[in-house]
Amino acid sequence: MSTVANRITIKRLHPHFVAEVIGIDCSAPMLREDFRTIWEAFNEHQILVFRDQHFNDESQIAFSSMFNQLETMIAHPGNDWNPGHISVMTNLGKDGEFLPLDHPAMVHRARNEEWHSDSSFKPIAALASLLSARIVPPLGGNTDFASARAAYEALPVERRAALDGLVALHRMTHRDMDNDQGYKEEDKKRHIVTHPVVRTNPVNGRNALYVGAHAQEIVGMPPEEGAKLLDELTEYCTQPQFVYRHAWRDGDAVMWDNRCTLHRATTFDRTKYKRKLHRTTIAGKAPDTAFAVIPGMHAG
Numbered sequence: 001m002s003t004v005a006n007r008i009t010i011k012r013l014h015p016h017f018v019a020e021v022i023g024i025d026c027s028a029p030m031l032r033e034d035f036r037t038i039w040e041a042f043n044e045h046q047i048l049v050f051r052d053q054h055f056n057d058e059s060q061i062a063f064s065s066m067f068n069q070l071e072t073m074i075a076h077p078g079n080d081w082n083p084g085h086i087s088v089m090t091n092l093g094k095d096g097e098f099l100p101l102d103h104p105a106m107v108h109r110a111r112n113e114e115w116h117s118d119s120s121f122k123p124i125a126a127l128a129s130l131l132s133a134r135i136v137p138p139l140g141g142n143t144d145f146a147s148a149r150a151a152y153e154a155l156p157v158e159r160r161a162a163l164d165g166l167v168a169l170h171r172m173t174h175r176d177m178d179n180d181q182g183y184k185e186e187d188k189k190r191h192i193v194t195h196p197v198v199r200t201n202p203v204n205g206r207n208a209l210y211v212g213a214h215a216q217e218i219v220g221m222p223p224e225e226g227a228k229l230l231d232e233l234t235e236y237c238t239q240p241q242f243v244y245r246h247a248w249r250d251g252d253a254v255m256w257d258n259r260c261t262l263h264r265a266t267t268f269d270r271t272k273y274k275r276k277l278h279r280t281t282i283a284g285k286a287p288d289t290a291f292a293v294i295p296g297m298h299a300g
């Protein structure tokens with residue numbers, strides 16, 4: 001292999017998190033040293049930005065699979081393109097034309113504008129998501145990210161102690177979606193799980209708040225009281241000082257750590273501009289300690 005190791009540069013983009021990884025073609029064969037650099041940067045910076053990648057689905061799946069196996073998406077109105085390993089975030093139909101704003105897929109995707117962590121409603125929550133830009137609108141359609149690790153670390157010690165040990169109930173459906181007809185009943189029931197409110201990265205021991213739209217109640221608290229606390233924590237994590245806004249460029253790929261960040265889509269003129277991004281979701285492991293060392297380099 002002619003790839004030269006250790007040529008990667010990591011450039012921090014925000015005071016608390018987010019780094020651009022420069023000098024890597026994610027679609028090309030990769031040396032172990034390069035992958036290690038990316039893995040370590042991912043754990044440290046929480047969000048990695050790769051410019052000029054131009055993934056296709058095959059290369060995106062191959063790169064994402066280096067970190068762990070990929071989640072298989074559940075087919076629902078917001079994910080009807082390919083309920084396999086790729087989720088398509090778009091305002092376009094399969095014919096490439098604009099979808100009407102009242103189309104079920106559009107109604108569903110608009111809910112991505114709530115702060116959330118992908119797949120937090122699964123028993124083994126996602127490690128990471130990788131979103132690659134295929135069609136980018138000239139205006140708007142950014143993705144906002146919040147560091148729930150920086151937010152946790154900024155809390156007073158006594159507040160941290162009060163949150164330690166709390167367990168939240170996460171649902172796949174958002175709070176106002178209990179009657180959503182798009183989901184199968186068995187999927188809705190299967191995706192009600194619990195996770196600690198404070199989540200620890202096993203690689204570096206750093207804690208983060210694990211909240212967002214799917215976290216809806218606190219075990220052992222009256223539902224309204226738990227919901228209020230979780231809303232407060234999500235609002236706290238998503239204050240401007242903890243937020244990075246990614247303005248998409250053609251060829252961008254962004255990989256985020258779902259264990260310690262929240263994200264949301266932002267609006268754009270859906271009747272005027274086309275937007276299409278493809279997501280792979282990298283599964284977590286149970287227990288988290290399975291990731292205490294560098295993963296097994298599935299790509300060889």
Ligand SMILES: [Fe+2]
Nearest residue numbers: 112116117118
């Ligand atoms: Fe998401």
